[in-house]
Amino acid sequence: MPKTPVKYNKDEIWNLLSEVKDPEIPVLSILELGIAREVTIENDKVVVQITPTYSGCPAMNAIENEIEKVLRVNGIQDFEVNKDFSETWTTDWMTDKAKQKLKEYGIAPPGKTDTDDDFLNSLKSSSKIIPCPYCDSTNTELQSEFGSTACKAQYYCHDCDEPFEHFKCI
Amino acid sequence: MSTETTTLTKQDALFEYLVRLADDRLILGHRLSEWCGHGPILEEDIALANISLDYIGHAASLYEYAVEVEDKGRHRDNLVYFRNDVEYKNLKITELPKGDFGFTIARQFLFAGFSYFLYKQLSDVEDEQFAGMAQKHLKEVKYHLRHSREWVLRLGDGTDESHERIQNSFNDIWTYVGELFHQDEIEELLQGEKLAADSENFKSDWKELVVDTLEEATLEVPDFDQFMVEGSRDGLHTEHLGHLLAEMQHLRRSYPDADWE
Numbered sequence: 001m002p003k004t005p006v007k008y009n010k011d012e013i014w015n016l017l018s019e020v021k022d023p024e025i026p027v028l029s030i031l032e033l034g035i036a037r038e039v040t041i042e043n044d045k046v047v048v049q050i051t052p053t054y055s056g057c058p059a060m061n062a063i064e065n066e067i068e069k070v071l072r073v074n075g076i077q078d079f080e081v082n083k084d085f086s087e088t089w090t091t092d093w094m095t096d097k098a099k100q101k102l103k104e105y106g107i108a109p110p111g112k113t114d115t116d117d118d119f120l121n122s123l124k125s126s127s128k129i130i131p132c133p134y135c136d137s138t139n140t141e142l143q144s145e146f147g148s149t150a151c152k153a154q155y156y157c158h159d160c161d162e163p164f165e166h167f168k169c170i
Numbered sequence: 171m172s173t174e175t176t177t178l179t180k181q182d183a184l185f186e187y188l189v190r191l192a193d194d195r196l197i198l199g200h201r202l203s204e205w206c207g208h209g210p211i212l213e214e215d216i217a218l219a220n221i222s223l224d225y226i227g228h229a230a231s232l233y234e235y236a237v238e239v240e241d242k243g244r245h246r247d248n249l250v251y252f253r254n255d256v257e258y259k260n261l262k263i264t265e266l267p268k269g270d271f272g273f274t275i276a277r278q279f280l281f282a283g284f285s286y287f288l289y290k291q292l293s294d295v296e297d298e299q300f301a302g303m304a305q306k307h308l309k310e311v312k313y314h315l316r317h318s319r320e321w322v323l324r325l326g327d328g329t330d331e332s333h334e335r336i337q338n339s340f341n342d343i344w345t346y347v348g349e350l351f352h353q354d355e356i357e358e359l360l361q362g363e364k365l366a367a368d369s370e371n372f373k374s375d376w377k378e379l380v381v382d383t384l385e386e387a388t389l390e391v392p393d394f395d396q397f398m399v400e401g402s403r404d405g406l407h408t409e410h411l412g413h414l415l416a417e418m419q420h421l422r423r424s425y426p427d428a429d430w431e
């Protein structure tokens with residue numbers, strides 16, 4: 001570990017942050033997920049703003065620790081990681097490339113979020129069709145709204161007989 | 171807290187309001203966590219644990235904001251671990267024992283439906299941080315409502331056994347639903363400042379959701395005009411809350427300076 005503080009510009013900090021992955025979805029970085037929102041450097045102090053995904057997401061603390069670790073091992077000593085609640089995290093912030101990576105990892109990616117006006121009516125209609133990430137079949141069935149983590153739902157594909165997870169739209 | 175000799179300030183009222191909302195979610199989240207490892211099927215075990223985490227997460231952010239509003243340098247955990255039952259302001263409906271799966275689902279449905287309409291209103295309060303929290307919680311509550319509503323239909327319109335059990339659950343819990351819509355001087359003061367919801371405005375929408383769902387589930391809707399219990403916001407609780415708090419608080423009280431790090 002370098003002993004003297006190292007100076008970085010903003011782009012270089014963003015680059016360092018791209019090494020931090022979500023421990024529950026290790027193919028995606030916190031940039032691709034839209035968790036890291038803003039980097040500011042003032043008088044050599046690095047401030048990183050992050051926004052939590054789900055309120056009860058147990059990965060958030062791990063992510064915060066991981067950001068601190070990455071900054072520290074790269075010689076940054078004066079930094080702060082802040083949680084920002086003013087914007088509400090949404091899966092719409094995920095890039096198309098990130099969605100493609102999710103699919104390749106075996107998780108059906110989120111579609112576009114619905115507007116709230118439809119919600120009470122949508123309760124009465126059957127759930128949306130989610131294509132299988134393995135064989136693209138639409139002959140799939142929702143098994144549970146809650147999968148291994150709060151952000152995923154559990155589905156089953158009747159064509160390739162594989163269970164799979166869907167990253168919920170939120 | 172206000173007494174008759176001091177006037178209630180906006181700051182006091184907002185602190186109290188946030189703590190009430192947080193208490194409801196912490197206690198219900200704790201009750202749901204009791205299902206972890208005991209769910210009727212693996213998927214439901216996971217679902218209830220996830221919903222429990224959401225509620226505890228909502229409570230954490232509400233307490234965090236409450237101590238910020240209070241501005242006395244108190245840590246949010248202090249509110250959780252060092253208040254006694256009479257100081258807790260959660261509604262009694264949230265503290266009742268988890269019962270069987272039918273009872274848990276009946277309560278989740280009634281509470282998630284209420285929270286949905288509540289958070290829709292809170293999303294527009296004139297306080298950026300509070301509104302931001304409500305918008306975030308609302309997204310999650312939609313999943314809670316979808317989940318519990320589908321189970322009400324499945325159990326109500328399922329076997330004779332499941333039908334009877336969830337019907338009994340709704341009958342038993344009914345006396346506690348009136349309090350969801352209780353409002354007092356705290357809400358009144360904050361409504362004037364556009365800092366609180368007015369549950370009178372969505373009471374009929376909530377009833378419609380409940381009646382529609384229960385009828386679709388072939389269940390009888392209990393009488394909304396029956397006797398309803400009161401007093402939770404003044405710290406009056408059932409005997410169940412004390413036992414829950416004993417379990418939740420004993421470690422922290424035995425080792426007040428213990429830390430995870």
Ligand SMILES: [Zn+2]
Nearest residue numbers: 132135157160
């Ligand atoms: Zn398939």
